[in-house]
Amino acid sequence: MRNLSKIAIRNLLRYKRRTLLTASLVTIGVIFVLLFISISGSFKNMMVGQMTDSMLGHLEVHRKGYLASIDNLPLNLNLKLQAYQKLEGILKKEPEVEAFSPRIKFGGMFSTFVETTNVRLNGVYTDAEFKTVPLLTSRIIKGAKTLNKGEILIPDLLAAGMKVNVGDTVVVIATNKDGSINGKQFKVAGVLESITGPGGRDGYIHFEDAMAVLRMEEMEVSEVAIRLKDFGQLHAFSDKLERLLSGEVNKQGKPIYEVSTWEKLSPFYNVARMIDAMAFFIKLMLIAVVLVSIMNVMIMAVYERIREIGTIAAIGTRPGKILSMFVLEGLFLGTMGALAGDLIGGVIILILNRVGITFDFGRQTGLVLSATIAPFDVLMISIIVIFISVVASLQPAFKASRMEPIKALRHV
Amino acid sequence: MGLVVAENITKVYSVVATKVSKDYQSGEIAIRALNEVSFEIEPASFVSFVGPSGSGKTTLLNLIGCLDKPTKGKLKVAGTDVLHLDRKQSASFRGNNIGFIFQDFNLIPVLTVYENIEYPLLMVQNIPGGERKKRILTMLDAVGMIDQKDKYPDQISGGQKQRVAIARALVTNPKLVLADEPTANLDHKTAFLVLESMKKMRNEFQTTFIFSTHDQKIVGEAEIIYNLEDGELVGKQVKGGKTNA
Numbered sequence: 001m002r003n004l005s006k007i008a009i010r011n012l013l014r015y016k017r018r019t020l021l022t023a024s025l026v027t028i029g030v031i032f033v034l035l036f037i038s039i040s041g042s043f044k045n046m047m048v049g050q051m052t053d054s055m056l057g058h059l060e061v062h063r064k065g066y067l068a069s070i071d072n073l074p075l076n077l078n079l080k081l082q083a084y085q086k087l088e089g090i091l092k093k094e095p096e097v098e099a100f101s102p103r104i105k106f107g108g109m110f111s112t113f114v115e116t117t118n119v120r121l122n123g124v125y126t127d128a129e130f131k132t133v134p135l136l137t138s139r140i141i142k143g144a145k146t147l148n149k150g151e152i153l154i155p156d157l158l159a160a161g162m163k164v165n166v167g168d169t170v171v172v173i174a175t176n177k178d179g180s181i182n183g184k185q186f187k188v189a190g191v192l193e194s195i196t197g198p199g200g201r202d203g204y205i206h207f208e209d210a211m212a213v214l215r216m217e218e219m220e221v222s223e224v225a226i227r228l229k230d231f232g233q234l235h236a237f238s239d240k241l242e243r244l245l246s247g248e249v250n251k252q253g254k255p256i257y258e259v260s261t262w263e264k265l266s267p268f269y270n271v272a273r274m275i276d277a278m279a280f281f282i283k284l285m286l287i288a289v290v291l292v293s294i295m296n297v298m299i300m301a302v303y304e305r306i307r308e309i310g311t312i313a314a315i316g317t318r319p320g321k322i323l324s325m326f327v328l329e330g331l332f333l334g335t336m337g338a339l340a341g342d343l344i345g346g347v348i349i350l351i352l353n354r355v356g357i358t359f360d361f362g363r364q365t366g367l368v369l370s371a372t373i374a375p376f377d378v379l380m381i382s383i384i385v386i387f388i389s390v391v392a393s394l395q396p397a398f399k400a401s402r403m404e405p406i407k408a409l410r411h412v
Numbered sequence: 413m414g415l416v417v418a419e420n421i422t423k424v425y426s427v428v429a430t431k432v433s434k435d436y437q438s439g440e441i442a443i444r445a446l447n448e449v450s451f452e453i454e455p456a457s458f459v460s461f462v463g464p465s466g467s468g469k470t471t472l473l474n475l476i477g478c479l480d481k482p483t484k485g486k487l488k489v490a491g492t493d494v495l496h497l498d499r500k501q502s503a504s505f506r507g508n509n510i511g512f513i514f515q516d517f518n519l520i521p522v523l524t525v526y527e528n529i530e531y532p533l534l535m536v537q538n539i540p541g542g543e544r545k546k547r548i549l550t551m552l553d554a555v556g557m558i559d560q561k562d563k564y565p566d567q568i569s570g571g572q573k574q575r576v577a578i579a580r581a582l583v584t585n586p587k588l589v590l591a592d593e594p595t596a597n598l599d600h601k602t603a604f605l606v607l608e609s610m611k612k613m614r615n616e617f618q619t620t621f622i623f624s625t626h627d628q629k630i631v632g633e634a635e636i637i638y639n640l641e642d643g644e645l646v647g648k649q650v651k652g653g654k655t656n657a
């Protein structure tokens with residue numbers, strides 16, 4: 001094997017320029033794929049992170065049917081106290097759960113005594129909410145990063161439009177599910193940066209204030225947002241939770257709860273899937289580039305060396321050895337290209353992170369992208385490239401190994 | 413009398429050809445390149461097949477070298493009936509019994525002189541390191557190429573290349589060495605030196621040498637000469653002996 005490798009490498013060095021060109025093609029392909037996967041993957045992860053860590057949570061539980069009419073924030077489709085307590089009991093026991101936060105969602109009027117407009121509000125327990133969506137505090141661009149009873153966090157668009165500032169007193173008026181109207185005064189504790197996506201322009205008040213505005217005697221919950229310790233467990237846990245809750249049915253025998261992952265709750269999921277699909281097609285293109293360029297070189301290599309092949313075959317070299325000699329050549333060529341691509345791609349990713357790429361997403365500007373790539377991805381891509389190099393060399397190598405020595409020796 | 417018969421039976425010839433014919437199919441028609449050729453070659457002889465271009469020398473050497481199969485006739489090489497060997501068996505038969513010297517030297521350009529001689533030991537016969545080195549050095553010494561051993565083929569002259577090729581052919585201790593027009597690409601002086609080299613190796617290692625040539629001037633170097641014409645054997649001369657027509 002060592003001797004076959006020696007011959008293969010020397011043959012590659014014999015046509016330095018051609019070897020270099022082909023290896024460069026592979027290298028450039030690998031660099032592009034690494035960069036694309038790294039940047040698009042990081043963009044995707046960042047957006048998913050924004051979505052889940054500042055608004056949605058990793059997954060949410062609603063009363064069955066709530067999600068279908070979530071745009072109306074229907075108060076009559078809340079989870080009742082008993083149903084919530086049951087869910088709470090389960091969530092507290094499950095080791096995968098990092099935190100969870102019950103919310104009351106409702107729409108109402110927002111008045112500064114001068115002007116009035118519509119607002120969508122979440123009633124939350126501050127600690128639970130901040131633990132479940134930790135990036136929420138970073139969205140508070142003005143005011144304290146807390147929310148006490150009697151206080152409200154309002155979206156920046158509302159603050160600007162209504163000329164409201166931190167410390168001002170405002171009134172929230174809402175209709176409860178029975179149709180009675182109630183109002184309550186709040187002090188503006190902070191202004192929230194709006195973000196793209198559902199719930200990105202909602203205000204926040206304390207859970208108990210929400211209960212008071214809506215004149216709830218007993219706790220009701222519109223949704224429970226859940227954060228997991230490990231985001232990778234999302235689907236496994238979602239399935240598990242669905243199983244745990246599937247036993248709970250109402251009098252009609254219909255399930256009470258509905259479990260939804262962020263993917264179902266955010267339209268960004270389709271963008272994320274597009275990004276994955278594009279990464280897949282780019283990988284396919286890399287495979288095509290490697291296949292064609294290596295095969296091309298190996299066909300030429302065999303053609304140029306027909307007499308040499310005739311000689312070694314005449315001397316008694318077994319067909320298998322001749323095959324290996326050429327396959328190794330393709331393998332080394334592909335490996336060279338892949339390693340160089342990994343190295344250069346890695347360096348470029350490092351540099352990009354040093355420089356810092358910023359981009360805008362919806363109303364958010366100047367997001368800094370941290371391009372990362374998993375070692376597993378690098379390894380996978382390298383293995384694919386090397387494997388394809390071998391596949392591409394097989395046909396020419398096989399042809400070389402099957403050559404009749406006399407015909408090959410006579411070749412000019 | 414009985415003794416003579418016994419000797420004839422047990423005698424192992426390097427090559428025994430009995431009415432060997434070879435046809436090449438060229439489109440519709442078959443070209444007869446060799447026509448019922450019969451001969452025996454004894455071990456350690458220094459034999460040449462001589463004839464003009466197209467007389468069938470290469471065809472015959474390819475058959476003896478197990479690179480091709482006769483269309484008709486019987487052919488035994490080094491005691492083996494080579495008619496029924498398959499691809500793989502042919503390859504290992506060649507690797508173990510036959511050394512090849514080519515008109516164009518055919519050294520492997522990416523290997524040094526030393527590595528070219530090492531090639532068949534390493535890639536065909538799997539000879540272990542110490543033994544390998546000893547044999548290569550013996551060969552390098554015998555062909556006078558020891559100072560050039562680290563050079564690549566494109567750094568040495570034609571005559572030197574052919575001497576390396578002779579060493580490569582002999583390093584595996586073959587039963588016979590086949591050389592198809594080994595001097596056709598060399599000037600006369602070098603051609604004689606290469607033939608001297610071959611003869612010296614024959615004397616030293618007792619290997620049978622069979623070479624072909626169309627060059628009347630170097631034919632005299634052979635000890636037994638077969639004349640080929642249009643695929644037929646038309647004469648045999650034994651040096652210092654009589655001429656058969």
Ligand SMILES: Nc1ncnc2c1ncn2[C@@H]1O[C@H](COP(=O)(O)OP(=O)(O)O)[C@@H](O)[C@H]1O
Nearest residue numbers: 436438443445464465466467468469470471472
């Ligand atoms: N592969 C082949 N196909 C068809 N005809 C061939 C082939 N090889 C040799 N011949 C013919 O066989 C005859 C003998 O050729 P060859 O053995 O090469 O002669 P030499 O080596 O003495 O010049 C020639 O007429 C040649 O044209």
Ligand SMILES: [Mg+2]
Nearest residue numbers: 469470471592
């Ligand atoms: Mg010839």
